[in-house]
Amino acid sequence: MSLNNVPQSCKAFQLERGAQKGERNQAILRSIEIPKEKEGMVLVQMTAAGFNRRDEWAMQGLYPGLTFGDSTIGCDGVGKVVRGKMEKDSRLPTHPNDLVILVPTRGWQKDPLGPEPALEKTKNGLGGNGFGLLGSTKPTNGVGTFIEYCQIEKDMVVNVPAHLNSLQAACLPCGGVTAFRALFTKAKIEKGQSILITGIGGGVAILALQFAVARGANVFVTGGTQEKVNRAIELGAKGGVLYREKDWPKRLAKMVKDEMVERPYLDAVIDSAGGEVPAQAAIAGLKNGGKIVCYGMTASPKMTITMREVLRNVDVMGSTMGSAEEFKEMIHFIDQNKIVPVIDTVLDGLQEAKSGFALLQDADKRSGGKVVIKIAQDTKERQSRM
Template identity: 50%
Template sequence: MSPPTQGQFLRLHAPPEGSPRGTRGTAKVETLPLTPPSKDKDLVLFKVLAAGFNRRDEWSMQGAYPGLTYPSTLGCDACGFVVGEEKQRYLVVPTRGWSKDTRGPEADVPGSDGQKAGNALGGKGFGLLGGTRQTGGVGCFAEYMTVERSQLVPVPDHLSDEEAAALPCAAVTAYRALFTKARVEPGHNVLITGIGGGVALLALRLALARGANVYVTGGSQPKLDHALKVGAKAGAIYKDAKAWPEAIKQSLPKDRPYLDAVIDSAGGAICAQALKAGLRPGGSVVVFGMTATPKVDFTMREVLQNVDLCGSTMGSEEEFRRCIRFIGEKGVKPDVDTVLWGGLEEARDKGFEMLADAEKRARGGKVVCRVAPKEEGKSGGPEESKL
């Protein structure tokens, strides 16, 4: 069978010229010619079976994500196979420009000429797939992608295509925050805030798989109840900012009455709240998001308690590979809230709205688009994917 010459893409277009600040972009499903892969650049043609949504896709629609380029293909999470090699499923590494340095992306460190390093997708510096100039506008909401073979990671066998597609961005973010930054070990007590978000739920499952004791905060009782069912020890509603730290502190075990680390998605006064919740002297607060505020308060009180405040965004290719191996070894499955079975058109029509209304979903979890027909790959089926 001859390789395909065209495919469908869910593309982001800029608002009309002269539109007021904050005007949403337009998402269009377009049929375009495919770029033939180049062997000298390690490029292959990759068929996407399923693609995962992230909050950043909605922020991109709002024009609020850094580095956007127009028009470009959205999405940074994909499960699929190399065309002609259908038996092996892969995940696409969601970033470029960050190989293995635990401190941060190598490509963002200027070279001797003062320039950032380029990549095979046509961009420069560190960046995520999906809508950005750093990755040449390449994204995962597409029937086909042209990507580097070296940036493909085998999918653990226990996962369906839809479960696998829910992993990349959220999984590597959670893995780095927990194990590179917070250095979580078996027996540690860990607080994860904002449970219900994709990263927070994966952090919960990864920490439990590591043997940690997990405590959570969430915006609603159903989200707490789901986390408790998964294995969290206790939880509290974060909307009561004065009460939740004491509630968490009172739930800690008598033989280890403190938190070793806090994994936070909100920012704001989390450091002071963490100490009230029982964070030990020398404990870590790892912030990977800013859903509450772009600022994090850090005072001499935390300094005198030797608290480490760590920023963490995404992760390296090596961390991603270690994360997927860990998920395979431990049999971890992500929380998939909804699978959009109607392909890229349904992703366009419903996916962004679901991201914007994330607080309304009872327990949280990921939204995934099934791109290819169910008969291809290893589809979980409508009921099996509602984990």
């Protein structure tokens, strides 16, 4: 697209504060001006965007660092560069349809331990500072992906793996880097090891399953419904149990022993729930010196760990999102292993985006996978539907 074809305004799905204190925040589709061309930035015409649980938390006012007004929702996004020139990553070939994926985090370049302290007060290209995500937050100055045109730093877009279309790629940013870091940076999962992934069905958990299977690990899961467990087995899990059953730790421990005769134990637990779940998982076959990596708190913001785990030398680790470098490594891993994310629901256009929040609220009623928005159609997606 030439510069002359870039419009002056576009549609954006934005966050507004609730009418009264304590009320749910509002999501409004409005027309906004497209930023003028700026050195070091590229303009991306968005083709798809993905929902995450944190988008629903923003509506409830529970997500930290929210900003309102000119504040666009969404941290997962894919599109085409239509103005400016991106910095290409030599690890990835150019997508046949020129698709790029937006790096969702800011304020964290490559330190494996966490966001670099030196970047806490450094202003980023979006005008914010500190560690944070795209999508209605102060660290990214309200920039988000639920928009027709997004201006972003030229080094914060990466080529989409050639085997994916827009909708599939839009499943990856937030959930993908979270799963990748939890598995490989923190738990250091290798081929032949056995792990438990709790709460299968969520976007991060499913991606973690796909990544671990691609690495050659043996994966067991817990799920809220048998349908979700069965779906995980179809994706490569060895087996799973329902977490609503009180004896699930014992049942899972027996399953691991029966399935993994030579290594009848778990090397690590990748958890999204918090609360009692990590302690329960620790007695579900986790070996002495095993790892519990917790990246979420869907059950409770507090985690129950006892001296039993301490005396067994169990490592308990927190993991949140990931660095820009981990994000690029994750995309490279997906390209190498030809992983295709699982889509649950496709919403047709930003005008349908509001219905995504209800789908996030009723996650137990869905079989699992991501909710994505088709903002504009790309050639590869069109061909895959013929």
